């Protein structure tokens with residue numbers, strides 16, 4: 001149970017920072033230098049982290065085309081990736097000096113900021129930070145796909161669920177937690193998950209639930225419809241030919257391994 005709580009809280013706090021940081025100004029990046037360029041990204045780091053930049057570049061570039069192709073976008077400039085040597089300098093840079101150890105990545109406008117995978121702190125691992133950076137890139141790509149509409153009118157479950165889906169953060173462990181919670185009690189509705197504040201969203205296990213909603217929609221109806229929905233969430237019924245209510249019931253059947261009707 002303790003482990004579950006840590007996992008859920010980890011999810012909520014990492015992404016909380018991602019969404020709130022866009023207003024940040026005046027970050028201190030004096031110690032970071034442009035240390036590597038890849039096709040679509042420029043990497044800034046200290047000398048000590050140069051050795052991890054090849055792996056970061058490979059991870060981001062390996063995911064780049066799939067994500068931009070899914071969303072049908074071209075990003076016309078390079079994305080800056082800032083790699084901080086430890087949690088202390090990263091937390092200072094995001095203006096959150098007392099942040100807990102599970103705050104490891106964020107997006108700021110169209111920049112990615114993260115702690116070095118070589119020094120991920122007490123909660124995260126090299127591998128989980130490699131997923132977090134892809135998750136943050138998905139948020140930037142989605143904001144490009146939506147143009148002027150940005151994230152504000154995008155249901156929170158769709159934004160976070162899609163980022164987790166593309167970053168490969170849906171695993172058997174999270175699926176099991178969500179399945180048993182849905183069997184134990186009625187989950188929040190999609191409307192509640194769409195409009196919850198970030199704190200409420202985290203507390204209702206919004207990240208885990210959202211990951212399974214997006215997985216259900218992709219597995220059952222395909223990625224093309226999901227991308228249409230990201231671009232025009234107001235056209236839900238036209239895109240799926242079903243009401244949101246019906247799809248919500250199907251999602252619960254999917255989680256309970258019942259026949260989807």
Ligand SMILES: [Zn+2]
Nearest residue numbers: 015018160163
């Ligand atoms: Zn996120």
